[in-house]
Amino acid sequence: MNWNTAEFTAAYGLASQLPKCKSPEIAFAGRSNVGKSTLINKLFQRKNLARVSSVPGKTATINFYQCAHVTFADLPGYGYAKRSKSELKRWQELINAYLQDERDLRAVLLLIDMRHPPTKNDLQMVDFLIDTEMPFAIVLTKADKLNKSERAARLAALPQELPQFEDLNVTVFSSVTGEGVEQLRSLIEEITAEDEPEPDAAE
Secondary structure, eight states, rough: OOOOOOOOEEEEGGGHHHHHHHHEEEEEETTSSSSSHHHHHHHOSSSSOOOSSSTTTTSSEEEEEEEEEEEEEEEBOOOOOSSOOOHHHHHHHHHHHHHHHHOEEEEEEEEEESSOOOHHHHHHHHHHHHHHTTTTTEEEGGGGOHHHHHHHHHHHHHHHHHHHEEEEEEEOOTTTOOHHHHHHHHHHHHHHHHGGGGTTTTT
């Protein structure tokens, strides 16, 4: 997959607006301000493909990107309370509609801030993905903000904090050093490779 060819295609704020699935999809999920936009930009080697905001809860839509034969969906961050009840309900309905729709969703990349134990919302999302048997992987973000001993302590604690940890695919990610980028690209390519169009024999 040529990771440099990614393009933003659309953003939808209502469940009724979501388009039908036309290709394999990868979704990014996580709490507000966990670093989804930063991860997307790093994966595709672009500075501003996904808008990075310092304001938690800024992304209120599902943003879709296309790279080669794969569609990527950036889901709104959860767990940010400074919104009206109607707005929070819309977000919840939007995310649920996407995840429960009949889509060719190959994996949800669930981002968790490595500096802290998983939040209640993180654990609810993990439980949901396990209960629905939806394929997912954990991405531990902001790894560069921990020193060596802090990092070791957080990694040692995770097996007790995350359910079924021994079965989880876990990647440590840093937007500063690029750690984890190639691992995530390889994972995505592996689970979508069978759908990649064959090269034109005439070329």
